[in-house]
Amino acid sequence: xxxxxxxxxAAARGRSLLRSKRANxxxxxxxLAGHGILxxxxxxxxxxxxxxxxxxxxxxxxFFQLRGVREFFASTAWYPVxxxxxxxxxxxxxxxxxxxxxxxxxxxxxxxxAAVCLSDILPFAARxxxxxxxxxxxxxxxxxxxxxxxxxxxxxxxxxxxQMLAIGAWLVGAPVAALVIFVASDLLSARLPARRRLVxxxxxxxGLGGVACWGLANTAAALDAIEIPSGTNxxxxxxxxxxxxxxxxxxxxxxxxxxxxxxxxxxxxxxxSTRAETLLRVVIPAAGxxxxxxxxxxxxxxxxxxxxxxxASGNAAQIPSPWYNLLQPVRTLTATIAGEMGEADHVTxxxxxxxxxxxxxxxxxxSYACNWISEHAVRRASRKLx
Amino acid sequence: xxxxxxxxxxxTFTGVGLLAVGLVAVALVAMLGPIITRxxxxxxxxxxxxxxxxxxxxxxxxxxxxxxxxWAEAQVAREAIHGRITQFESELRKLDxxxxxxxxxxxxxxxxxxxxxxxxxxxEPKPVMPRDQYGPTRWxxxxxxxxxxxxxxxxxxxxPTQMGKKVLIPRANQFIGTSLAPLFGELExxxxxxxxxxxxxxxxxxxxxxxxxxxxxxxxxxxxGTLYLTLGxxxxxxxxxxxxxxxxxxxxxxxxxxxxxxxxxxxxLAGVPSIVFGLFGLxxxxxxxxxxxSKSVLAGSLTLAILILPLIIRASEEAxxxxxxxxxxxxxxxxxxxxxxxxTVLLPAAxxxxxxxxxxxxxxxxxxxxxxxxxxxxxxxxxxxxWEAFSQPSPALPWNIYNLxxxxxxxxxxRHVQYGMVFALLALVLMLNGxxxxxxxxxxxxxxx
Numbered sequence: 017x018x019x020x021x022x023x024x025x026a027a028a029r030g031r032s033l034l035r036s037k038r039a040n041x042x043x044x045x046x047x048l049a050g051h052g053i054l055x056x057x058x059x060x061x062x063x064x065x066x067x068x069x070x071x072x073x074x075x076x077x078x079f080f081q082l083r084g085v086r087e088f089f090a091s092t093a094w095y096p097v098x099x100x101x102x103x104x105x106x107x108x109x110x111x112x113x114x115x116x117x118x119x120x121x122x123x124x125x126x127x128x129x130a131a132v133c134l135s136d137i138l139p140f141a142a143r144x145x146x147x148x149x150x151x152x153x154x155x156x157x158x159x160x161x162x163x164x165x166x167x168x169x170x171x172x173x174x175x176x177x178x179q180m181l182a183i184g185a186w187l188v189g190a191p192v193a194a195l196v197i198f199v200a201s202d203l204l205s206a207r208l209p210a211r212r213r214l215v216x217x218x219x220x221x222x223g224l225g226g227v228a229c230w231g232l233a234n235t236a237a238a239l240d241a242i243e244i245p246s247g248t249n250x251x252x253x254x255x256x257x258x259x260x261x262x263x264x265x266x267x268x269x270x271x272x273x274x275x276x277x278x279x280x281x282x283x284x285x286x287x288x289s290t291r292a293e294t295l296l297r298v299v300i301p302a303a304g305x306x307x308x309x310x311x312x313x314x315x316x317x318x319x320x321x322x323x324x325x326x327x328a329s330g331n332a333a334q335i336p337s338p339w340y341n342l343l344q345p346v347r348t349l350t351a352t353i354a355g356e357m358g359e360a361d362h363v364t365x366x367x368x369x370x371x372x373x374x375x376x377x378x379x380x381x382x383s384y385a386c387n388w389i390s391e392h393a394v395r396r397a398s399r400k401l402x
Numbered sequence: 403x404x405x406x407x408x409x410x411x412x413x414t415f416t417g418v419g420l421l422a423v424g425l426v427a428v429a430l431v432a433m434l435g436p437i438i439t440r441x442x443x444x445x446x447x448x449x450x451x452x453x454x455x456x457x458x459x460x461x462x463x464x465x466x467x468x469x470x471x472x473w474a475e476a477q478v479a480r481e482a483i484h485g486r487i488t489q490f491e492s493e494l495r496k497l498d499x500x501x502x503x504x505x506x507x508x509x510x511x512x513x514x515x516x517x518x519x520x521x522x523x524x525x526e527p528k529p530v531m532p533r534d535q536y537g538p539t540r541w542x543x544x545x546x547x548x549x550x551x552x553x554x555x556x557x558x559x560x561x562p563t564q565m566g567k568k569v570l571i572p573r574a575n576q577f578i579g580t581s582l583a584p585l586f587g588e589l590e591x592x593x594x595x596x597x598x599x600x601x602x603x604x605x606x607x608x609x610x611x612x613x614x615x616x617x618x619x620x621x622x623x624x625x626x627g628t629l630y631l632t633l634g635x636x637x638x639x640x641x642x643x644x645x646x647x648x649x650x651x652x653x654x655x656x657x658x659x660x661x662x663x664x665x666x667x668x669x670x671l672a673g674v675p676s677i678v679f680g681l682f683g684l685x686x687x688x689x690x691x692x693x694x695x696s697k698s699v700l701a702g703s704l705t706l707a708i709l710i711l712p713l714i715i716r717a718s719e720e721a722x723x724x725x726x727x728x729x730x731x732x733x734x735x736x737x738x739x740x741x742x743x744x745x746t747v748l749l750p751a752a753x754x755x756x757x758x759x760x761x762x763x764x765x766x767x768x769x770x771x772x773x774x775x776x777x778x779x780x781x782x783x784x785x786x787x788x789w790e791a792f793s794q795p796s797p798a799l800p801w802n803i804y805n806l807x808x809x810x811x812x813x814x815x816x817r818h819v820q821y822g823m824v825f826a827l828l829a830l831v832l833m834l835n836g837x838x839x840x841x842x843x844x845x846x847x848x849x850x851x
Contacts, residue, residue: 050741054653058646061715062667064708068674071685129422137419146423148839153430155762155835156828157769158676159800163824164433166807167817195414202407245565259429266426290408292415313673320675322772323800327808350677350772357681357776373685376678387673391666 069380076377079103079370088374094333094347096356096368103371107335109378111250111346112319115329118254118342119261119318124311126258127265131310132295134266135273136281154263158323165256165328170247177244177343182236189235193228197221244343248330251342256324261314268313272306272397273299305397309390316386319350320379326351349375434828441825444818445607448541450597451476452521456536456618461610472598477524479595484523486585487513493581508576512551515573519547519589520596532614539618541599543815548593552586607822611785616806616819623785624823627699627796628768628830630786631778634703635710635767640760642707643714644749647756650715651722652744672712676772679709683777697795699786702778709773710763717759721752754848758841765834769827771800781805799827 080088083103091104130150134143173180201224205217244251276299284294300307330345333352337344353372360369451472457463490509494502521537522529529535538544554573557566574586589596610620646668654661683705687693693701725748733743749756771779779801786796807813807820 047739047741051653054645054649057642058649058654059664061642061646061711062664062671064711065667065671065674067686068671068678068682068708071682071690072678075681075685126422126425129419130426133419133423137416138423146427149427149430151835151839152832153426155765155769155831156433157771157800157831159769159771159803160437160824160828161433163803163807163820164437167820168433168436191414195411198410199407202404206404259433262426290412292412293408295415316673320673320677322675322677323804327804350675353677353681354772354775357684373681376681379675380678383673383675384670387670391669 072373072376072380075370075373078365079367079374082367082370088371092333092335096360096371101368103367105349105352105371105375107333108347108349108352108375110335110339111329111333112348112350114336114339114342114346115250115253115257115325115348116315116318118250119257120311120315122255122258123261123265123314123318127262127310127314128269128300128307130262130266131269131273132300134270136291136295136299150263150266153259154267158260158321159327161256161260162323162327165252165324166248169252169256170328172247173244173249173252174247177247178240178242181239181242185236185239186232189228189232193225193232197224197228200224242343246330246345248328248345249343250329250336250346253325253329253346254342256328257318257321260321260324261317264317265310265314268310269303269307272303272310272394275306275398276302302400303397305393305400309393309397312386312390312393316383316390319382319386322350322354326354331355349379353379437821437824437828440818440821441828443542444822444825445605446601446603447818448599449602449604450537450539450541450544450599452537452597453539453602456532456539456613460532460613460618463606476596476598479592480520482588482592483516483520483585483596484525486582486588487516487523490580490582505577505580508573511554512573512577512582515547515551519544519551519593533617536618537597540818541597542818544593544597544599546814548589551589608826612782612819615782615810616816617812621799621802621819621823621826623783624797624799624802625826626785627779627783627798628800628827630699630788630791630796631702631706631774631798632764632768634699634791635706636760636764638704638707639711639714639763643711644718644756646711646715647718647722648744648749651719652740652748668712668715671708672716676709676770677775679705679773680776682708683773688777694793697776697778697780698793699778699791699796700793702774702795702798705773705777706767706770709770710767713763713766714759717762718752718756721755721759722748724755725751754841754845758838758845761834761838761841765831765838768834769800769831771804774798774801781809799823799830803827 088103088105089109090106091102092107093102093104094107095102130146134146138146198221201217201220204220205213208216280298280302281294284298289297325348329348329351331347331351332345333347334344336342336346353375356368357372360366360372451469454464454469455473458466458469494505494509497505517523517534519537522534538547552573553570556569556571558569559566561567572586574583577583577585604620607620608625609622611622613619650661650664654664683701687701687704688696693704729747729751730743733747734740738746778795779798780795781797781802783795783797786794803820803823806816806823810816
């Protein structure tokens with residue numbers, strides 16, 4: 017009774033409910049073809065990356081044929097337009113490494129701190145406000161960061177760089193010193209007999225505090241006396257790159273911290289840990305691989321960034337002396353490619369053109385390695401937690 | 403360890419976490435603050451009569467009679483200055499050769515800086531370059547020009563151990579005792595009558611063409627170029643991205659090796675540095691496939707499309723996965739085929755999520771500079787018609803921000819244009835991201851309710 021209308025409907029549309037064998041086969045073929053088309057489109061978008069590798073490699077190899085490998089990696093003489101030209105890129109690699117290291121020093125403590133805050137400390141309502149802030153930071157175009165670094169930060173560093181460094185030293189040093197002294201006094205005074213404990217503790221605090229103040233004041237005075245000849249230097253770029261890598265670090269390590277789950281946290285609380293102890297001794301070690309992945313992705317962002325370093329790093333192909341001196345201008349791989357391609361473009365086929373592809377190949381390799389390691393780390397983390 | 407110490411450590415730890423978040427927020431504000439306030443300065447500023455004249459003569463804008471009346475008024479105020487110069491010149495002719503030599507150089511310099519402040523004198527022929535035809539168009543630039551008239555900048559190198567120090571010497575010192583001496587005081591007091599500054603809202607900054615290398619006019623060619631590039635990238639990337647996502651979620655067998663390889667490729671693509679995309683675009687789209695003779699908006703769009711492809715795939719994948727399984731099961735149980743289920747049920751349900759991904763990748767494509775340096779961007783250009791975009795390069799906001807603040811001949815004179823461009827780009831990108839946040843909030847509400 018209830019089937020009749022359906023049957024009538026099918027009949028009315030000129031089709032029986034059962035398909036003929038031929039129709040069935042046609043349908044099967046059509047679905048196979050559709051499947052094939054979908055697969056083709058998907059694989060072509062995946063193949064893009066192989067294409068990129070291939071085309072960069074194709075233009076990079078002639079450089080190594082023309083000039084060999086040694087000069088590129090071992091020499092610091094970068095004179096691409098001299099006669100005869102020299103393509104020693106060691107200083108450029110060091111420059112890339114230096115600003116990346118600086119960026120990581122900025123981004124990792126801040127990023128992990130913010131991630132911990134987001135996942136464990138802030139209440140839900142506050143989180144809804146902080147997340148968009150991080151997202152906005154991620155969305156700002158790199159050229160805007162570069163503009164800020166060049167037009168606002170660089171003159172500031174040049175005019176008042178020493179004072180800024182000194183203030184920074186106080187801001188970072190004073191709380192850290194206070195904390196260390198407090199804990200040290202607690203640990204040391206615990207050994208004293210109970211009667212003298214308070215006096216001993218006060219003495220330790222006073223003594224260590226004096227030393228710390230003296231040390232900090234000296235450091236700050238030394239930093240204050242520094243004159244920065246040019247605001248476009250590795251420090252400027254490191255600060256900005258750190259800020260740019262921050263959203264990546266925060267979001268990936270927050271995911272890692274979230275995925276640790278409640279059981280471990282509640283177990284630690286039940287054993288009497290404070291929140292800090294839970295996080296430091298249980299949650300962060302458990303999320304270690306994920307946090308590693310976050311740091312590596314941050315490195316990747318900093319290594320591959322072009323505009324900021326091109327605009328604000330000073331673009332001097334030199335190894336700073338001493339090598340950790342962030343106050344000197346440096347030059348990076350990305351900035352070299354961006355800056356030289358405009359002039360090398362019309363000499364296609366020369367070593368000067370191909371050397372830029374060789375640099376791009378190095379960048380690609382680095383980013384591929386970073387990607388591989390971070391994926392590995394994430395996979396390991398999820399396996400471990402399961 | 404004492405309990406009090408542990409508690410203190412716990413609180414410090416909380417404090418450090420909050421401090422990190424606070425620092426991030428402060429950094430964001432410190433960065434956006436100057437860009438927004440000074441960027442707005444490109445739109446809202448004190449315009450001088452020169453700016454009104456420029457708009458009238460170049461774009462035919464404004465009330466002609468009113469501006470001419472104001473111009474006459476300004477000319478009257480300037481008469482005293484011009485009069486003093488001509489008077490001094492005629493006096494010079496009467497002096498003997500030595501004294502004439504003494505004043506010739508300073509007078510030439512003075513006239514140069516006066517041109518900078520007031521534009522050409524009324525008795526002079528009209529100069530060729532627009533920058534020489536008009537005085538400063540903005541009151542803040544007029545103040546700088548006035549400074550140049552009143553003071554000569556010199557560098558003091560007397561201390562060889564230090565960098566040269568800037569010293570300002572009043573220009574009036576060179577003309578003590580001559581009839582030109584009062585000129586400087588008059589300029590300082592009467593400058594507003596000569597330039598008639600007035601607050602204006604120059605919203606057409608976005609839609610005006612630039613005149614004489616951005617010294618005048620607006621940023622329309624750049625804005626238009628960025629729109630073309632962004633929309634072009636979206637047009638190429640969205641179909642491929644969404645179809646790939648459909649395949650990966652609905653059709654591919656997750657355990658298959660090949661699919662795993664595809665996923666690895668896509669995630670590697672997401673990590674490729676943007677400058678490498680630029681090189682690839684140059685080597686592939688321009689030098690190998692020859693989509694255009696040389697740089698073109700088309701080549702840039704294609705390059706940007708590859709750059710945002712992984713973003714779109716990932717966002718669409720997540721959006722399709724987030725559709726409740728019951729939707730799909732219901733569609734399948736009603737007899738719909740797999741493809742029909744995808745098109746009529748899954749895609750509509752996932753649409754807001756996919757749109758969010760598209761909007762975010764639009765922001766990304768609009769702001770990227772490195773991929774378009776070698777493929778699409780030029781420093782100076784006219785706004786393109788749509789069909790020209792296939793074969794011609796165009797200026798674009800991100801590239802021209804770089805170009806104007808590093809390679810322009812008068813970097814300081816066009817700070818406001820640079821800030822205006824950064825502001826426009828940021829506004830575009832942040833608006834897109836704001837839209838994405840709103841979209842996402844609506845999806846969350848729908849899935850909850």
